[in-house]
Amino acid sequence: MEHPEIYLDAAATTPPLPAVIAVMQQLQQTAWANPSSLHGAGLAAAEALERARWRIAERFAVSPDQLIVTSGATESxxxxxxxxxxxxxxxxxxxxxxxxxxxxxxxxQLEALGWSIAEWPVDGQGIVRLDQLEQLLSAPTRLVSLIAAQGEVGALQPVSRIAKACRERGILIHSDATQLVPQGCFPFERLGVDLLTLSAHKFCGPRGVGLLIRGPGVALSPLQGGGGQEHGLRSGTEPVALVSGMAEALMALPSFDPASHPVPPGCSLQIRRQRDQLLERLLELPQLQLCGPPLDQRLPHHIALIATTADGQPLPGRDLVRRLAAAGVACSSGSACSSGSSTDSVVLTAMGVPGIARKSGLRLSLGPWLSDQDLDAVPDRFASVLQAFP
Ligand SMILES: Cc1ncc(COP(=O)(O)O)c(C=O)c1O
Known part of the structure; x- marks a missing residue:
């Protein structure tokens, strides 16, 4: 490649921290045994697993038995x-x-089991409309799932507010905090939800491991049977090194209180300043517009853009992402999972973005590996890619 790649795709995944790799490497050698085994090797693995569970539990101010280790957010x-x-x-x-x-x-899947599904609409910034609360939380609503921070446009959702309303009505609420936790840990209870999903590869931990945190007394049934690990909720031999790597990665994150400060502090001290400076320079290019919520309702490392030609015609996001990659800027078009398809972005459609612009979303998400010098180079690379469009 002509230019070294500047990785601006933290919302898709993040590189593991050196401390995470070190812990995992050591445990692959010393705690490789089955934690259920009663011999010395098994006990060493069980001890390492227990230590990791306590460290994780401390970061969310929960008891270790509220944690269920999974393979990642999809499973959680x-x-x-x-x-x-x-x-x-x-x-x-x-x-x-x-x-x-x-x-x-x-x-x-729940629809096939007799549940009806209602979608909570969002406004033009990607935030759920609170004027719909009474209607959506009326009977027969029994379960709510609300993403804490939207990955594609960075919108922070009013989870604490909705969790309180659910609690008052006896409705169970789950929140997918996969994109929120990488920008700050918090006491589980302060978000107010019953169930919380997270995934280690989004916060510089290992791939293939995540968590479901549940409130005290929240009843769950397992999806599969077997050896009865994770309190009978997730059978299968525990991946000790992965769980320990996840614990190590969580240690590097700042803390915040989501009930009083809904915007998380960010994964590193300088991330918000870097994001704001980069955004300011990118918006000097007439072909780029900010998409999604204002900065005080957005993840602190996140930029979402709509790209157009100089005369205002939307540009195809996937094509732009490929050209930017060739110019040494790694970012994505929409969510990582949908960037392989050429269909309209579901998120931009829900936000009411018109027609072809739904294919023109770009997402830049920063991480602690980026220097100011890296970021300084980004606007010029954008400018030359945009100029080259016919
Ligand atoms: C909000 C959200 N939920 C779930 C997932 C899926 O995560 P995993 O890859 O850990 O299954 C992602 C990954 O992009 C995500 O951003």
Whole structure:
């Protein structure tokens, strides 16, 4: 490649921290055994696992037995929705119209089991409309799933506010915090939800491991049977090194209180300043417009743009992403999972973005690996890519 790549795709995934790699490497050698085994090697693995659980629990101010280790957010979301619905009389599940596809998929499975699904509409900035609250939380709503921070446009959702309303009405609420946690840890109870999903690869931890955190007394049924690990909720030999890597990655994150400061502090001290400076320079290019919420309602590392030609015609996001990659800027078009398809962005459609512009979304998400010098080079690379469009 002509230019070294500047990685601006933290919302898709993040590189593991050196401390995470070191911990995992060590544990692959010293704690490789089955934590259920009663011999010395098994006990060493069980001890390492227990230590990791305590560290994680501390970051969310919960008891270790409130943690269920999963393979990542996709599995956590399915366990949260299908596992909690199993103990409820079928009713209405409310999900926002800007969820990750994993939530739509789990909801679809519940539909086949007699649940009705209602989508909570969003405004033009991608934030759920609170004027719909009374109607959507009326009977027969029994379950709500609300993304905490939307990955494609960075919109922070009023989760604490909606969780309080759910609690008052006896409705169970799950939040997919996969994009929120990488910008700050918080006491679980302060968000007010019953179930919370997260995934380690989004916060510089290992791929293939995540968590479902549940409130005390929240009943869940497992999705699969077997050896009964994770309190019988997720059978399978525990991946000790992955869980320990996840714990190590969580240690590097700042803390915040989502009930009083809905915008998380950001994964590094300088991230918000870097984002704001980069955004200011990118918006000097007439072909780029900011998309989604204002900065005080957006993830602190996140930029979402709509790209057009000089005379205002929307440019295809996927094509732009390929050209930017060739110019050494790694970013994505819409959510990582949908960037392989050429269909309209579900999120931009829900936000009311018109016609062809729904294919023109670009997402830049910053991480602690970026220097000011890296970011200084980005606007010029954007400018030359945009100029080269016919
Ligand atoms: C909000 C959200 N939920 C769920 C997922 C799926 O995460 P995982 O890859 O850990 O299954 C993602 C990943 O892009 C996400 O951004």
């Amino acid at each position: 979301v399915h366990l949260a929705l299908l596992g909690s619905a199993n103990g409820l009389v079928p009713g209405r599940l409310v999900i926002s119209s800007v969820e990750h596809p994993a939530v739509f998929a789990a909801a679809h």
